[in-house]
Amino acid sequence: MKKELISIADLQARYHADFETGQLFNSATGREIGYKDEVGEDTFYKRVNIDGRGYYVHRVIFALAYGAWPDIIDHIDGNSLNNKLTNLRSGSTSTNMRNRGRARTESKLGRGVTINRDKNGTPRYYRSQIMINGETCQKDFKIDDEAALLHCQLYTINKYHKAGFPNRHFESLKSAILENPQYQTFCDKLASDEYQILNGDLN
Template sequence: MKAANNNQKTAGEKKPPGRVVFSTAYIENICGPIMHTSNNDVQGLTKSATQKSNRLIVARDENESMLTVDQARDLFVLKDGVLINRVMRGRRAMPGEPAGSPDGHGYLCLKVDNVKYRVHRVVWLLSYGNWPTGQIDHVNGVRDDNRIENLRVVSVQENQRNSHRRVDNTSGVTGVCKDHGGWRARIKVNGKRINLGFFKSFDAAVAARKQGESDFGFHPNHGATDEARRNGLKSLRAPQAMRSA
């Protein structure tokens, strides 16, 4: 008797499916015409990405127009930078409890009629009677410290000049890095990187960086870690504005 051929198919065995390739006509019949991306399309996407910040500002302004100061006062009581619910706004928003929960960036957020607001902007609204016209900077850098003296209206550039130290920083000082046996000091102003010099000692490079921050109007808290900000950096009073009530 001959040995069975290992390659011989057994009765009822199904052949494994191969790669299925659908024709363009079939795909277009099911899904509609296929869109091909040209160089102009790519340029359009790039341009769209650069306008993302402006779109976010427009969306924020549209959302904020839905909540008036009178409505906010009916919903919340402000006490030492904490919003307290006046009424039940949901199962997790009971009267007498603090309003808001942290988002992925550490800012407290809440919802009114399913529209999301950042708590610090609502605090500004309740304090001054109008929405802030620009970005809000937490002066001491603690993003859930929403006392009104810790909030100030700033431009995008000003906000970037009071930033936390990056988590990937290896020298311990923003803008200072090891370079060919010495230390390099740099600073970024209005999107342009400026070289502050090469130094043999770390302390000299740090001094150059701090001088650059002072010359270009950076906040004294710029480059501090979140831990350092929470463990003793004091709030600096924001410029006073006329309150409506």
């Protein structure tokens, strides 16, 4: 079971931030905390572990500043490592991530889809990874058949669709699916909801 969010009062008692630089500190030790985490191909965020639960540093900084946990946070300049308070805005009061166009850097496999390789560079699995309401949704697809990429892409586009993201948010993913040679081959085998999404949103 996922642990509950730390209370704002406890958060403010134990941590503080430099809102001008976007740094987060442990108030007891005075040391900066947080580490760089890759959440997609060439996409990084700073994370921190608090009481056994992971948090994105930009969300913690926003909560410290405004006294409430935000639903969605947008990095205004598109730099996900720039956590200065002036670069953060809540999706509840401004154009948020769901209403933005294509990400500056997207995988050629489609938005939300990456490939994992071992130390020798051999592909291991495709990964579907998207963020919904501040939580990372992730699933891996082992490369054990020629349709693994297509299955991963279809799973990802379903997650985007069901979460209410606008079509333009995942245009690169739709294009990647249509360009996948396995798409036509396996089209008649798709689950009905996947087929409807593709035919309704891609065509």
